[in-house]
Each structure stands twice: as structure tokens, then as C-alpha cells.
Amino acid sequence: KQEVTQIPAALSVPEGENLVLNCSFTDSAIYNLQWFRQDPGKGLTSLLLIQSSQREQTSGRLNASLDKSSGRSTLYIAASQPGDSATYLCAVGNTGNQFYFGTGTSLTVIP
């Protein structure tokens, strides 16, 4: 069974700093990998999706990379803002519409 780990569990940075969130997975036979954002009491919002054949995806200040062979993905956030404060989750997509989630990294950006 696929296991997904996110480190660190919590991160606090001053505004304007660039930061990297990490996601690792045990089974490299994946369809895709997604990064989500979750605000308190809300559902998950999809940020980026990387297909298994891709190495990275970019959206605005966000850049996600995928290294299937090593079982790792990173989410890079440039010039962080207080509005970026949220929990960030990664999910690995396997066959049969199975998605395996990490426990998330809680990010606080201090003004």
C-alpha cells in the first residue's frame, strides 16, 4: 500500500521568504501527484497536478517538482504572503482512482 509522508508537520516563516514543502511516497508506480491547500474548516483546493511523465508544474508563485525514482515531490512557494497560511497536502494518484494523502504541512506566514 502506498504511504505518503510530509515533512515538516508545521512551518512558520516571516513574510517574503521563499520556502519548500516536502512530500515522499513509497511506491513509484503512480499516475500523478497533486498538491492541495486546505484552510481551516474548509475543503481542499487543488493547487497543482503533476502527471507521472512530467517533472514539474508551475502556477504563479508556486512550483511543484516530481522525482518518481526517488519517491519525492517538493512544493516551492516564492515570496510568501500571510494569505499563504494554510495546511498543504500532497496526494499520490495510483490506478483505480485511488489517491493516497499525506497528513499535511501547516504553514504560518508571519507579517
Place this chain on the structure above:
Amino acid sequence: ETGVTQTPRHLVMGMTNKKSLKCEQHLGHNAMYWYKQSAKKPLELMFVYNFKEQTENNSVPSRFSPECPNSSHLFLHLHTLQPEDSALYLCASSHRDSHNSPLHFGNGTRLTVT
């Protein structure tokens, strides 16, 4: 209305009650999911429906009963729940078997079992 809509947002029920959670998607997707989110745990997949057919049931207790009348609507019927079933229940949708189809989530139903 667009996206994935879940009702109710909050639900408090006793262990002997029967209630239902509702999910509706307006994205033209053909796969719908129920997830359970408990504190400090990864999201747990409960059920998957593809084209209204249930394809996954991850050993969920029978006190949770899903229903998918069409590809836009999904229900989760609840009866004789336990306090440990208290959690955030999230509905999601996507295109089936697409490498490039992200999951779209609703805002969830916060369930408290007393």
C-alpha cells in the same frame, strides 16, 4: 452554481439517529468520492463511484451506506454511528482514469456524534 457542494455544513447526531449527507457536483465529472478526515490522520478514502457504479469500498463499516443515483449526486447515509465517527466528511469528484484530472473537493460536512 459551480464546483462541488456539500450539505449540511455541520451535523450533530445521536448514536441512534439516521441522517444523510449530500454532495452535488456541477463539473461534468464521472467519478465521485467520499473521504473521511480526522485530526492528525491522512484523508481516508471511503467510497468511489465511477459512472454511478461503486468501484471501491475501503472496508468501511456498514453503518455508512453510500448512494449514487446519477453522476452528479452522491449521498452518504448514516445510522447507529459511534463517537469515533466524528470527523470532517469530504466529497470529491474528478474525471475517471484521467492522468490530468485533479480532484475537486467540497467544503465538507463536520459531523459530531454524541
